[in-house]
Amino acid sequence: MTLSEEILTLKKECGAVILAHNYCSDEVQDVADFVGDSLQLSIKARDVAAPVIVFCGVRFMAETAKILSPGSTVLHPVPDAGCPMAEMATAEAVREFRAAHPDHILVAYVNSTAETKAEVDICVTSANAERIVASLPADRPVLFLPDRNLGANVAKNLGRAIDLWPGYCPIHDRITVESVQAAKAAHPNALFLCHPECRPEVVALADHALSTGGMLRFIADAPETEFIIGTESGILHRLSLDAAGKKLYPLAPLPVCHDMKKISLEDVLQALRTRTPVIELPADVIEKARRPIERMLAVHD
Numbered sequence: 001m002t003l004s005e006e007i008l009t010l011k012k013e014c015g016a017v018i019l020a021h022n023y024c025s026d027e028v029q030d031v032a033d034f035v036g037d038s039l040q041l042s043i044k045a046r047d048v049a050a051p052v053i054v055f056c057g058v059r060f061m062a063e064t065a066k067i068l069s070p071g072s073t074v075l076h077p078v079p080d081a082g083c084p085m086a087e088m089a090t091a092e093a094v095r096e097f098r099a100a101h102p103d104h105i106l107v108a109y110v111n112s113t114a115e116t117k118a119e120v121d122i123c124v125t126s127a128n129a130e131r132i133v134a135s136l137p138a139d140r141p142v143l144f145l146p147d148r149n150l151g152a153n154v155a156k157n158l159g160r161a162i163d164l165w166p167g168y169c170p171i172h173d174r175i176t177v178e179s180v181q182a183a184k185a186a187h188p189n190a191l192f193l194c195h196p197e198c199r200p201e202v203v204a205l206a207d208h209a210l211s212t213g214g215m216l217r218f219i220a221d222a223p224e225t226e227f228i229i230g231t232e233s234g235i236l237h238r239l240s241l242d243a244a245g246k247k248l249y250p251l252a253p254l255p256v257c258h259d260m261k262k263i264s265l266e267d268v269l270q271a272l273r274t275r276t277p278v279i280e281l282p283a284d285v286i287e288k289a290r291r292p293i294e295r296m297l298a299v300h301d
């Protein structure tokens with residue numbers, strides 16, 4: 001039996017569902033029951049009602065699955081697969097901000113720890129950030145954390161002043177105007193799509209700034225045939241399946257999130273065999289972190 005076959009057999013035996021993010025390695029995406037962006041995976045985790053969820057992605061995503069499915073055993077095969085940006089806003093620092101700025105509405109990008117989510121008013125993902133922030137009362141100041149780039153892009157599009165936490169995604173923040181200009185010069189007929197975690201000056205060059213799921217849908221549906229892809233490399237695998245026949249041009253240097261590649265097929269198999277490592281969160285953190293996620297889903301649904 002191949003590794004993938006062993007995984008599929010064991011998965012059936014224990015009633016597990018495998019969820020994987022669009023940035024995971026190709027072979028992990030291929031054994032998953034569902035591959036998606038952060039928002040799609042959160043909704044799937046909430047609705048799936050499986051006794052065991054194997055979450056392939058970074059830790060904050062697996063935590064979100066646990067928060068929304070507290071009755072499920074959520075396995076995160078490689079515990080140190082984390083999002084560096086999520087670590088840039090600690091719960092303690094957010095509490096200090098709240099104490100010093102009691103009037104602010106605190107908005108957290110889902111790329112944040114469960115403990116930090118427990119301190120905020122509402123969450124957003126890259127797929128709904130603009131819609132959620134637009135729904136907030138206009139007369140209250142807003143703090144957006146931890147991503148200064150996504151926050152600045154939302155502020156610009158809504159024409160609203162937003163206070164920004166100084167966090168960023170090391171992978172998307174490193175994408176430069178020069179690399180985009182070089183790709184555009186080489187492929188003058190291509191549309192440029194980027195993730196809104198890119199710097200505002202990079203987003204200014206984009207035809208559209210979209211979540212990973214939004215980018216997949218857009219390319220599959222678009223009449224255009226050539227696209228420059230301004231996000232992490234893992235999405236190219238999905239695109240090669242969902243948008244076969246379209247010409248896709250990655251940026252140079254290729255943006256790679258090594259944390260997203262940490263989970264291998266061996267790790268998935270081992271997690272299913274041992275039913276570990278399990279995401280464990282204190283009950284009060286689950287309770288408090290669920291509220292801002294549910295507020296987001298209520299605006300979004």
Ligand code: 13P
Pocket residue numbers: 022036037038039111125126127169195197210211212213
């Ligand atoms: P998406 O929600 O667009 O999948 O993005 C998650 C992420 O980590 C982007 O770097």
Ligand code: SF4
Pocket residue numbers: 058082083084085086111169170171172197232257259260
């Ligand atoms: Fe975090 Fe950036 Fe990796 Fe996404 S690509 S998981 S934001 S480090």
